[in-house]
Structure formats: C-alpha cells, structure tokens
Amino acid sequence: MSERRWNPVLGEWTITATHRQDRTFLPPKEYCPLCPTRPGGMETEIPRETYEVAVFDNRFPSLRADPSPPDVEGSDITPVEPSFGACEVVVYTPEHEATLGSLPLRRIRQLIEVWAHRTVVLGARDEAACVFVFENRGEAIGVTLNHPHGQIYAYPTIPPVLAREAANAAAHLEREGTCLFCGLLAQEAADGRRIVAQTASWVAGVPFFARWPYEVHLTPRRHVGWLHDLLEPEIDDLARLLVTVVRKYDALFGFTLPYIMAIHQRPTDGGDHEGYHLHIEFYPPNRTETKMKFLAGSEAGAGAFINDTLPETTAERLRSLEPRDPATIER
Amino acid sequence: MSERRWNPVLGEWTITATHRQDRTFLPPKEYCPLCPTRPGGMETEIPRETYEVAVFDNRFPSLRADPSPPDVEGSDITPVEPSFGACEVVVYTPEHEATLGSLPLRRIRQLIEVWAHRTVVLGARDEAACVFVFENRGEAIGVTLNHPHGQIYAYPTIPPVLAREAANAAAHLEREGTCLFCGLLAQEAADGRRIVAQTASWVAGVPFFARWPYEVHLTPRRHVGWLHDLLEPEIDDLARLLVTVVRKYDALFGFTLPYIMAIHQRPTDGGDHEGYHLHIEFYPPNRTETKMKFLAGSEAGAGAFINDTLPETTAERLRSLEPRDPATIER
Numbered sequence: 001m002s003e004r005r006w007n008p009v010l011g012e013w014t015i016t017a018t019h020r021q022d023r024t025f026l027p028p029k030e031y032c033p034l035c036p037t038r039p040g041g042m043e044t045e046i047p048r049e050t051y052e053v054a055v056f057d058n059r060f061p062s063l064r065a066d067p068s069p070p071d072v073e074g075s076d077i078t079p080v081e082p083s084f085g086a087c088e089v090v091v092y093t094p095e096h097e098a099t100l101g102s103l104p105l106r107r108i109r110q111l112i113e114v115w116a117h118r119t120v121v122l123g124a125r126d127e128a129a130c131v132f133v134f135e136n137r138g139e140a141i142g143v144t145l146n147h148p149h150g151q152i153y154a155y156p157t158i159p160p161v162l163a164r165e166a167a168n169a170a171a172h173l174e175r176e177g178t179c180l181f182c183g184l185l186a187q188e189a190a191d192g193r194r195i196v197a198q199t200a201s202w203v204a205g206v207p208f209f210a211r212w213p214y215e216v217h218l219t220p221r222r223h224v225g226w227l228h229d230l231l232e233p234e235i236d237d238l239a240r241l242l243v244t245v246v247r248k249y250d251a252l253f254g255f256t257l258p259y260i261m262a263i264h265q266r267p268t269d270g271g272d273h274e275g276y277h278l279h280i281e282f283y284p285p286n287r288t289e290t291k292m293k294f295l296a297g298s299e300a301g302a303g304a305f306i307n308d309t310l311p312e313t314t315a316e317r318l319r320s321l322e323p324r325d326p327a328t329i330e331r
Numbered sequence: 332m333s334e335r336r337w338n339p340v341l342g343e344w345t346i347t348a349t350h351r352q353d354r355t356f357l358p359p360k361e362y363c364p365l366c367p368t369r370p371g372g373m374e375t376e377i378p379r380e381t382y383e384v385a386v387f388d389n390r391f392p393s394l395r396a397d398p399s400p401p402d403v404e405g406s407d408i409t410p411v412e413p414s415f416g417a418c419e420v421v422v423y424t425p426e427h428e429a430t431l432g433s434l435p436l437r438r439i440r441q442l443i444e445v446w447a448h449r450t451v452v453l454g455a456r457d458e459a460a461c462v463f464v465f466e467n468r469g470e471a472i473g474v475t476l477n478h479p480h481g482q483i484y485a486y487p488t489i490p491p492v493l494a495r496e497a498a499n500a501a502a503h504l505e506r507e508g509t510c511l512f513c514g515l516l517a518q519e520a521a522d523g524r525r526i527v528a529q530t531a532s533w534v535a536g537v538p539f540f541a542r543w544p545y546e547v548h549l550t551p552r553r554h555v556g557w558l559h560d561l562l563e564p565e566i567d568d569l570a571r572l573l574v575t576v577v578r579k580y581d582a583l584f585g586f587t588l589p590y591i592m593a594i595h596q597r598p599t600d601g602g603d604h605e606g607y608h609l610h611i612e613f614y615p616p617n618r619t620e621t622k623m624k625f626l627a628g629s630e631a632g633a634g635a636f637i638n639d640t641l642p643e644t645t646a647e648r649l650r651s652l653e654p655r656d657p658a659t660i661e662r
Binding site: 001007008009011012013014016017062071072134135136141143151153155159161165167169172180181187207208209210260262264291293294295296297298303306307308309310312 | 340406627
C-alpha cells in the first residue's frame, strides 16, 4: 500500500505509505525494537545479543526494491508510479541512552563508513537516483523511537531539495567554471563571523542564508561529492567535527537538542553532477530554550522562510560554547 | 533589523527578522492585543470599543513599505536586499473565542471582501510581486495569539511555492492550451472519490497528491486568478464552503483542528500569469487525533513528502462527517 503520485502543480512526487500509520510509537525502553535481543528478553528487530552499528530494512518502508503495483490509476496530468527505492534504519549503538554526541570517536568513524558503504551499495541500484542519509532526533521533531538511530532513503528520482541544489550547482559551474559550494566556503572563511568550528579538512558554520536559528552546515574543504570520496584524515576530522557540533548543541540550552541532520551527497542517477559538493545540514527546531520555529503560513504555504535570528549572532553563540558531554545531561 | 539574504544553493531568499523573537507569545485573554479596547481596560492594538473586521500593519513585520538598509553586506553569490513588502494582520471578529467556523455567513463574506480589497491595494504597490493571504490556527501550528485572525504578506518577489505553481501552470497552458487547475478539477469531478463538499461554483477536495493527511483544496469552477475576480454568487458559495470545511474539520476529532490556510492567488508582479487559477489550501498537521505529521528528514531535508494516509480514505471520512458548530466544542 505505497505508491508515488505526481503533483503537476508543484512538479514533484508525493509518496503515499499508508501502512506506516500503525508504526511503533515511542515505546518504553523495555520494549525498544532497536535494542539488542537479550537472553530471555523480548525479540527486537536485531536478533543478536550485541552489535556495533546495525543496518537493516525499515519494517515500515515508504520505498522498497520490490514495491507492489499502485492501487490507484493515474492519468496524463497525475501519473502514478510504484514506490521503488529503499528505506534503511541505521542503529548507532546498542546503548539505548546514547546520542551521536556521546559515542566514542571510533564508533562515529565506523558510522561514517557505514553511511558511505550503504551509499555505494544503494546508489549502484538502477532504481536509486539519490541516496539520502539522515537523522531525526528528539520528540519535538516527530521521532517515534528514542534509541539513537538514523535512516537512509534511496529515492527513485532526485528529490526536490537535492534537485534544486544540483541544478544551481550545475548552472554555477557552467557559468563561472567554479564550484558554488567552494565559493561559499571561501567567502565564509574570509569573513569568519559565521564559523562555528573547523578542522584541517572540514568547516562548520551557520549559513549566511540560514532558515533555522541554529542551522549549521558542515562542508569538506576539498571538492568531493560523496562520503565514500573522503580520505582517512577527512573521515577523522568529520568524526571530530560532528561530535563538536552536537555537543555544542547539547550545551546550548542544557538539554539534548532536537534536530534534523540531512547528509546531502551527489545524486546517483548517472547524470553529470560534477559541480555538486558533499555537505551535512543540521536544522534544530528551537529558536529559544522554550520556543520552537514552526513552518507555518509563510514557510509551508508560500515557501518563504523567515529566520527570527541573525546568523552572525547564533554562530557567535555556538562558537563560544564549550562542547558538553551528553552524559552530564539529565534526561 | 530585517533583510532578505539570497540562498544561491536553493535559489531563494531567506528573510531575517530579528525583532520578532520578542513578539507577544500566547497572552491570557485579558491581555489579548486583538480584542477591542474596552473602557477602563488595557489599550489593545485596536483603539476602538468594537469593530467588525479589523486590518492593520503587523507590529512585528518581516516585510515593510520602508525597510531600513540591510545591516550586513552581500556579495556576488549572496546578495542582500532590503525587506520591501507588507505584513498585515486581519482580525476576524471582536469575539475572542470565535473561530472561522463559528462566524455568521455575513461576516465571512465581509472577510472575503477584505482579503480581496487588500489584495488589490497591496498588489498595486510596485514592491509587491505577490500577495499571500493566510491563517495559522492552533498552538500546534505555532500560533502566538489565540484571537481569531489571519495575516496578509506582500512579498517583493514571487515566493518559491507560488513561483513553482505559476511556472507549471504557464508551461501547461503553453503546451496544452488549457488551464492545469481546470484539468485537475474536471478529473476530480469525474472521479468523485476525493471530493469533500461542493457548491454550484466551488469544489472542495483532498488533492490526488495530498502531502498532509487531511489536506483540502478549495477551487472555483470558473477560471479566475484573484479573489477580487469573484462574482457575488461565487463569494456566497465560498463563504458557505469555508464554513462547511472548517466545521467538518472541527467534527473530525471533536476539537478545534489546527491548520494552515493558504490562499494562492495570481502573482501581482506584472508578469503573464493567465494560466494561474485561484485556490485555497488547508493543511491540518494532525494525522490522527493524537499524532501529528512532522516535516522531518525526508520532507525538510530532501523535500520528499510522505503521506501516511490515502487521499481517497481521508476524503471519504471528511465527506461523511456532519459539519459541527464550534460553539458545541469544549476548549
């Protein structure tokens, strides 16, 4: 009961996935389906007594390798397609109470390698035009399982946000002969006001045009398209920078900050995306300790984002914060 | 302290509006700034003892007729512009506890005429490329004032959602010689499964490609571009259909359903938008009585919407519900 329906007005697909309505919703820790299966305990999604990083197909997938034929008939203006693709779950650790910021660097490196490996495997499939690694963290963002985990979707067409990024990067490369992202990175490095943290090979900063108050983008200094293009020292640096950014987030208001983490890699549709530059975007929904940024009329209805803060101010705040070990935070 | 910053990666403007952080946040009824100013009481935003529909400039505007020069310098790849435009508040009634569904038809007609009038006035300004009438309702959608009201924004460039709709409508007109929206309307009328309610001149239905479970679009049968194009009987029909849809929403779970209402009219930038067809979109965030649809990783990070329900099912549910007078709902 899943299909893709074309929206000719916005020029994009909507995925319907009705079986998801009944998915597991915030179970208590003892019923967590992402914990290891312990002797004498409940059988979880992971039939092992322990693991390091676990990857498996989502039990409630919106996209799959063998979708059923659509239930509804399409038309010339509203075609319908089967939901080809993949939805995988990536469990970061067997420890139910951990977060991305509490994991040892070794584990985060491993996680980056898993993301890179799955991108290669899924991206090689004919039906995968784009592999999207992401994490939804916190109930404020709609998470249905608290155990630290992320997801990987393989879409059968390049999804709208990535398509716009790829088109603008390609147009910039065509027009200027240079990478748009490299240009932005040079501009931000020269200015400095919006930098949050940096290493030899990666830069984290609040974008000049941030939509969310504490939005942070992590960009490699070298022009690469995919996680699997990264060299060993770049993976080390990314692991360290991820921990730094997430621990700064946790220091911001003294609680585990909810966020969406979106890893934007070059599409895998076989097109020429030489101008596209790997980057990782974080969108925390909080605009203050107690108030959230909502996507309301202007954002959802017109697509015009209003940011109630100045990127220079939020970057300064994040830059000056001492990263906080999540183990010191009461949950 | 408001400006527009260009995002060259997504190809759109972000509006920064930092003074809004301190805006009035859910004041108790006796401090409501949208109530009339009563003798001996607090002076509200409306210095009158009563009114019918009130329209005035937002005290915390993101866009204005006389914006200050930007505080930050732009560059070739990230230009900055002053925040030209307008942000108006439209108060539906002096009654603090009312909702769009509890207003008498006469008042809703008046409200439609106010929306149409402000669209003409704001749309005639040089700096207004698009006039956007909307309502955010309910704390779940981020409303900061409970008094029944909507807003009108005049944007200095066509905002992304409207720009995509206008481009796709224009391309369809060019290619087929017909209106895309009229084509969708004919298809929906012939099929019938997704119709929620209709009158002689308007149709309300769940779109074939709905992103939100109980999303409903109201479309006039006649090809018109703006509210001020509507004839008297069409205004009557729209008033009745608005009440019907909102009262069905209130019957759905037995509480005042939160929603975003977005009125999509033809842009006012002087371009040729003959193919664009007026319509009103409602997005309630609820997917069940207690669970919300969040715009998380796939939606916010990739732009790919997943709908956990079938439009045929939600339309059937809304169609069969008896509209409920909001006065009978405990709040």
